Amino acid sequence: MSVDNVLYLHGFNSHPDSPKARQTCDACARLASRPRFVAPVLPNRPADAFAVALEAFDSLKGPTLVIGSSMGGFLATCLAERRRIALLGLINPAVHPVRLARGMVDVEQVNPITGARSRVEPCYVDQLLELDPPRPREPSRFTVLLGGCDEVLDHREALRFYRGARVLVVPGDNHALGAYPRLLPGLLARAGLIG
Template sequence: MQTQDSRARPLLIYLHGFLSSPQSFKCQLMREWLTANNPHIVFCAPQVLPYPAIAQQSLVGLLEGFLRSANCGPVGLLGSSMGGFWCTYLGERLHLPAVLINPAVRPSRFMPAYVGRVLRPYSGGTQEYRLTEADVDTMGRLEAELAQPLHSRYWLLSQRGDETLDYRDAENFYRSQRQTVEEGGDHGFQGFARYCAPIVEFLFNQQ
């Protein structure tokens, strides 16, 4: 018989946005909420590099490793902005549910503006990145793998005041999925704390 400590525990994976980090506000808020309210849920927030090929390889490897683990419980994905794209990519490939916060639907549209520039994470640090046209091409190929209709289960959280991405792209792309679209707000998604409990309900209590 399994003991409480040895039973498989749910795993929530948070994927941050472009040039953000696991130190982002929403990531830390979700981590703290789980610690206080659902400590049995394991929280994982990997650093996601802006290079699409490296990010794709590392994220798929990470998730496949978790899913092969003998004590792996249910896995849910939560992603913001570019992290929303990666959650959708992983959700379709590995059949996992995901919650998407102001997600990037076609990242290859905005990436050319960053090609050739020295890029640094918004959270600070000494790491520097420089994207190339090859990175944009790689992202375009990854986007092409996401064909309609979507086959996993998603919940779009969107605010129409998003100053970075066009909310209409996400509304259209996830049109067959659950959507909560709010007037106002911004790209960071104002009032995110309201959704911590519903996110956990969606990811783990409907499986």
């Protein structure tokens, strides 16, 4: 199988100009098959972010690799419950992010890429509860890349949730997953984009 598209879903309070998104875009541009690369700007409000992700996915024709980082991994998992996705690559995915959101209500956030300021609103908790997916029914479609020393999310939670998926834990790596550039070719190869 070879995909025609790569949809990148960035994390909470991030942006399509984040390092991992740019690395993914650049890698796709160098491929002979030139898959269509799409990385929408996802709002912080979970219901709105999911609506944008769903619209972006639905606009693509042909098999699609969906890559999601952190909250983007959560959104990708939500998409997989509602749409037939060829393959998913998750980078330190947020599992049940409602637990984090409860502790962040009314805390100011500053987007490190854009400098925009926002606050986690109480409605985020309800929206995350509504979106929260069950364990994947087809875990074999998932490749999960985890930093063994993630300072934001406990990688062991993802190990349990994505049981049956292809999982790689990078010992000593953190939430930014500095090893991503060297892991990305393997993910693209699994999607049939590299020989």
